[in-house]
Every structure is written in structure tokens, then in C-alpha cells.
Amino acid sequence: MRFSLSPKTIDILAYIISGGVGNNQTKPIGIYRSGHDIEKFMRACKVEFSLNGSRVPSLVSRLIDINNGSEPEEVLTRIIEAAADPRDFAEDRQRHAAVLDHLNQALRYDGYELKQQGYRVRLVVVGHGVPVVEQLSGMAETINFDTVKRDLDRALASIETDPEDAITAACSTIESVCRSILIELGEPLPARKDVRGLFDAVKAPLGLSPDRTDIDPQIAGDVRTTLGGLATVIQGVGSLRTHAGDAHGRERGYARVDARIGRLSIYAASAVALFLIETWQHKFQARPLHRHDGLV
Structure with a gap:
């Protein structure tokens, strides 16, 4: 599906960015920006823009050009997310x-919506803002797990257009997460660096081994079953990557899965990844967080 915004959405986006006409006595929903401010806003979004007459019509015309251009999704996504940047409304949350x-x-009439993810607002396909995915995205951004x-x-970007790539990225x-946690803890990376090898390496320092003896006997069996299920999910996501993902290349006309399977992989992987991060944070509460650019 080609990314495209309706004329109504373009008008509303222009209104939010510009703050509407200058002689309006009511407080704008967005931020009132002068012509110079709109030019500055668009430059920050890496878009060339100059006034050609009045502020709002000039902005609407430029947004329409972008919408009809060769890369509307990439450019308009930047603009929409910038228009709703929480930092511009730090003193007025209701606004x-x-x-x-x-x-x-x-x-939403165009099939998209803005969702708060951590400290940022993201444009996503309607229905893709699943709580566990949003929470993982926000947490990864907060603790600087950039990879x-x-x-x-x-x-998330590949679900509809390339579910095989979505499966590969879900496993990644x-x-x-496993590589990042091991590096944070100063543990060596295992010789086997696929998802199963990395999970096996992270289980011991996180206390996730099913054979633990420090668990209340009344729930020990349940814990072992749950941890076994966790390993099964990881194995399943890894197998999907091997058999249905694109990590090992694809032949001409390749199409083995649809978006449903891509979503299943992402949701399962997100639940596992979030659990691992929360377990690490719970077990090592006093350990500082660092960014390891190029290492994870």
C-alpha cells in the first residue's frame, strides 16, 4: 500500500504546524508559527521550504507536493512526528x-496513527501500537539500547510490505537484547551467536535456568514450565527466521508468510525481549547503564 495522506489530513497537519491564520482570536491547537518559524521548522525536518504568499497556503502547497512525490512516507513521517514532538509542549501537556x-x-482515516513510545511520538500503522511493543520501544530508547x-x-516498518524481513528483524x-545485557554485565559473548546461543548465555546471569533450587517448592514446577515456554518461544522465533525470514537470502518470487505471521513474530519477540530487560533491571538495580556504540 502506497503511503498517501488525504487532502483533509494535509489541511489539518498544516493547521497544527502553522497554528492557523494570524487573526484568529482563539488559541490554536498547535503552535502559532510565523513564516520564518515555519521555514525553520521545515528545515529541521530536512525539507526545503520558502514562503510563496501567505503562510498557510504556502505550507499546504508544499505538503501536497511532498505527498505526491517519490518519498512521501519518509518525509511526511518526519514532519508529522515533529509537529507532535512532546518537547514543544513540555509546559502544556493538555495541549x-x-x-x-x-x-x-x-x-486514522488514512490508516495511520500517532503513538507515544518512550519519550517520543511515532507514526505507526493503525493497530500496530500493541502495548508490549510500545513498552519495549520506549524502554530500549530510555536505556540507550540503540540496536x-x-x-x-x-x-514494525516491514510487517505489511515485507513480513519475511519483519520476522528476521524480530529475531534480531x-x-x-541478549548481546546488550551480556555486555552491560561484562560477560563474554558465546561462541554460538544465534538467538538460542545468546539466550543460553544470558540465562545464568539473569537467574533464568529451569534447574534453580532457590524457588518456593509450591511454584517451582510452574516456574520451570514458564521458563521452558520462554525457551520454546525463542526457539520458535529463531526457527521462523531460518525457514521463513530473509536472513539467508530469498529466491525469485519468494513469499512464504503473510503479515499475520510477521506480527506474531514481533509480538512474541517483544514480550520475550521486554521480560529479559525487566529481569536484568530487577536483578541488577544498582548497576549503572552505559551506551556501547558499535559493540551491540
Whole structure:
């Protein structure tokens, strides 16, 4: 499906960015921006823009050009997310909520919506804002697990158009979490660096081995069953990557799965990844968090 916004959505986006006409006595939902401010806003979004007459018509015309251009999704996504940037409304949370609501009322008719993920607002396909995915995205951004965030974003972006790549990225999300945790704990990476090998390496320091003896006997069996299920999910996601993903290349006309399986992989991988991060944070509460660029 080609990314495209309706004329109504374009008008509302322009209204939010510009703050509407200058002689309006009511407080704008968005932020009132002068012509110079709109040019500055668009430059920050890496978009060339110059006034050609009045502020709002000039902005609407430029947004329409982008919408009809060769890369509307990439460019308009930047603009929409910038228009709803929470930092611009830090002193007025209610106004930010109104901006999100106003934009989403229009965007949902086009199949998209804005969702709060951590400290940022993201444009996603309607229905893809699953709580566990949103929580993982926000947590990965907060603790600077940058590779985890990139893998998850790649998985979400590929669900509809390339579910095989979404499956590969979903598995990579778990792998990135495991690698990041091992490096944070100063543990060596295992010789086998696939998802099963990395999970096996992280189980001991996180206390996730099924043969633990420090568990209340009344729930020991349940814990072992749950941990066994966790390993089964990881094995399943890894197998899907091997048999249905694109990690090992694809032949001409390859299409083995649809978006449903891509979503299943992402949701399962997100639940596992979130559990691993929360377990690490719970077990090592006093350990500082660092960013290891290029290592994870």
C-alpha cells in the first residue's frame, strides 16, 4: 500500500504546524508559527521550504507536493512526528494531548496513527501500537539500547510490505537484547551467536535456568514450565527466521508468510525481549547503564 495522506489530513497537519491564520482570536491547537518559524521548522525536518504568499497556503502547497512525490512516507513521517514532538509542549501537556487527538482523528482515516513510545511520538500503522511493543520501544530508547530500537523499528516498518524481513528483524531484536545485557554485565559473548546461543548465555546471569533450587517448592514446577515456554518461544522465533525470514537470502518470487505471521513474530519477540530487560533491571538495580556504540 502506497503511503498517501488525504487532502483533509494535509489541511489539518498544516493547521497544527502553522497554528492557523494570524487573526484568529482563539488559541490554536498547535503552535502559532510565523513564516520564518515555519521555514525553520521545515528545515529541521530536512525539507526545503520558502514562503510563496501567505503562510498557510504556502505550507499546504508544499505538503501536497511532498505527498505526491517519490518519498512521501519518509518525509511526511518526519514532519508529522515533529509537529507532535512532546518537547514543544513540555509546559502544556493538555495541549499536546489535543494535538495528538486532532491529528489522529484525521490520520486514522488514512490508516495511520500517532503513538507515544518512550519519550517520543511515532507514526505507526493503525493497530500496530500493541502495548508490549510500545513498552519495549520506549524502554530500549530510555536505556540507550540503540540496536534493539533499530531492530524493532525495522520489524514494525516491514510487517505489511515485507513480513519475511519483519520476522528476521524480530529475531534480531531478541539477539540484540541478549548481546546488550551480556555486555552491560561484562560477560563474554558465546561462541554460538544465534538467538538460542545468546539466550543460553544470558540465562545464568539473569537467574533464568529451569534447574534453580532457590524457588518456593509450591511454584517451582510452574516456574520451570514458564521458563521452558520462554525457551520454546525463542526457539520458535529463531526457527521462523531460518525457514521463513530473509536472513539467508530469498529466491525469485519468494513469499512464504503473510503479515499475520510477521506480527506474531514481533509480538512474541517483544514480550520475550521486554521480560529479559525487566529481569536484568530487577536483578541488577544498582548497576549503572552505559551506551556501547558499535559493540551491540
